[in-house]
Amino acid sequence: MNLSKKIFDVDTIIIGGGLSGIYAAYLLSQKNKSFVILEARTRIGGRILSTEHQGFFSDLGPSWYWPSINPKIVQLIQSLGLSGFHQFEEGLGRFQNSNGLIQTVSGYDMEPPCWRLSGGMMALITKLCEGIPENAIRLNHPVCEIEKKSTGALVSVGELEKEPWSRFTTKKIILALPPRLAAATILFTPDLSHNLTQAMLRIGTWMAGQAKFCALYEEPYWRQAGLSGQAFSQQGPMGEIHDASNNSQGPYGLTGFVSIPAVQRNHQQRLTEAIFSQLATIYGKPASQPTTFFYQDWARERFTATQFDQPPMYEHPLYHPPAGKTSIWDGTIHFAGTETADQHGGYLEGALTSAERAVMNH
Numbered sequence: 001m002n003l004s005k006k007i008f009d010v011d012t013i014i015i016g017g018g019l020s021g022i023y024a025a026y027l028l029s030q031k032n033k034s035f036v037i038l039e040a041r042t043r044i045g046g047r048i049l050s051t052e053h054q055g056f057f058s059d060l061g062p063s064w065y066w067p068s069i070n071p072k073i074v075q076l077i078q079s080l081g082l083s084g085f086h087q088f089e090e091g092l093g094r095f096q097n098s099n100g101l102i103q104t105v106s107g108y109d110m111e112p113p114c115w116r117l118s119g120g121m122m123a124l125i126t127k128l129c130e131g132i133p134e135n136a137i138r139l140n141h142p143v144c145e146i147e148k149k150s151t152g153a154l155v156s157v158g159e160l161e162k163e164p165w166s167r168f169t170t171k172k173i174i175l176a177l178p179p180r181l182a183a184a185t186i187l188f189t190p191d192l193s194h195n196l197t198q199a200m201l202r203i204g205t206w207m208a209g210q211a212k213f214c215a216l217y218e219e220p221y222w223r224q225a226g227l228s229g230q231a232f233s234q235q236g237p238m239g240e241i242h243d244a245s246n247n248s249q250g251p252y253g254l255t256g257f258v259s260i261p262a263v264q265r266n267h268q269q270r271l272t273e274a275i276f277s278q279l280a281t282i283y284g285k286p287a288s289q290p291t292t293f294f295y296q297d298w299a300r301e302r303f304t305a306t307q308f309d310q311p312p313m314y315e316h317p318l319y320h321p322p323a324g325k326t327s328i329w330d331g332t333i334h335f336a337g338t339e340t341a342d343q344h345g346g347y348l349e350g351a352l353t354s355a356e357r358a359v360m361n362h
């Protein structure tokens with residue numbers, strides 16, 4: 001039998017193994033429903049990415065949650081037996097103006113208070129996966145086409161214009177990826193309405209145009225100098241820097257968001273050197289010699305960002321389901337993904353909200 005030609009039949013297909021897809025799977029598992037997650041990348045987590053160094057996980061995607069306004073995340077962290085800690089903010093801050101001049105400024109606590117997860121944000125995904133059958137997650141399965149059938153749909157995996165790698169028939173689909181990415185990369189047959197397609201393309205994917213940097217050290221040089229690690233810069237290349245250390249011991253870390261627009265971030269080596277030079281200017285020479293460092297440019301990730309996500313996004317959009325629809329094709333496809341949440345859209349909390357809605361309605 002030629003396996004590549006075999007069509008698999010599944011009750012529910014979840015497209016995307018980021019937080020919204022994994023949480024939807026976790027909720028379906030609790031209801032004893034059968035499903036498969038099709039994940040395009042060779043890893044799960046989506047925008048959640050925590051890189052390990054000597055047992056410590058640096059967050060190159062989300063690192064914060066806000067307990068006072070994120071009740072679902074807080075409840076999930078507790079129920080999974082995980083724990084968090086307050087973002088380190090003790091000490092003075094630094095400000096670098098557009099000429100590169102450094103000023104020491106009084107530190108301030110972020111409002112509302114933000115917390116980090118012990119074990120990195122990936123701990124959330126890893127723990128949720130303990131409640132999901134291992135064979136339900138198919139990595140390296142990029143969905144390229146969804147075709148409506150008289151009942152349910154046919155889902156093709158592979159690259160458009162080529163013979164699909166595999167195909168699945170299903171009664172229900174939970175589309176757990178950014179709507180803009182879905183509209184730009186998946187062929188829907190029959191066509192989605194013009195109105196819906198445009199609405200999906202217009203929803204900016206939160207942080208998709210960003211690049212993040214983490215540097216780890218054996219000593220917290222900035223803390224020893226009375227600095228919190230918090231810095232803002234008008235010159236760059238990092239526009240915003242924060243402490244990213246382990247909770248109560250080493251390694252110690254600094255993390256930053258690159259303020260240079262995605263289209264200008266072509267030369268990673270030069271950018272890294274400029275970041276080290278900026279760290280030395282702000283925190284002193286030892287900061288330019290970390291034990292290790294990590295860099296992730298999300299704008300170059302084809303399973304996160306599209307061409308529309310390359311220009312910088314200056315404001316947090318007001319998210320809601322695309323064209324006001326939480327499902328289409330008579331309830332065959334349900335939208336999940338944080339950008340479809342009408343509360344906390346763009347954030348981890350929104351990913352949970354959208355997954356709950358999709359599972360409840362599906």
Ligand SMILES: Cc1cc2nc3c(=O)[nH]c(=O)nc-3n(C[C@H](O)[C@H](O)[C@H](O)COP(=O)(O)OP(=O)(O)OC[C@H]3O[C@@H](n4cnc5c(N)ncnc54)[C@H](O)[C@@H]3O)c2cc1C
Nearest residue numbers: 016018019020040046047062064143207337338346347348
């Ligand atoms: C640098 C950065 C910092 C952030 N900081 C914070 C923060 O501090 N706090 C916070 O709350 N939020 C933050 N966010 C946002 C947070 O990461 C998202 O809200 C959340 O991770 C979104 O989860 P999701 O499941 O909706 O989408 P995603 O994580 O994007 O998951 C979508 C999944 O679909 C997969 N996929 C894509 N195309 C296909 C396809 N064709 N077929 C199959 N699979 C496909 C992708 O590989 C991915 O795994 C940050 C994001 C970034 C990038």
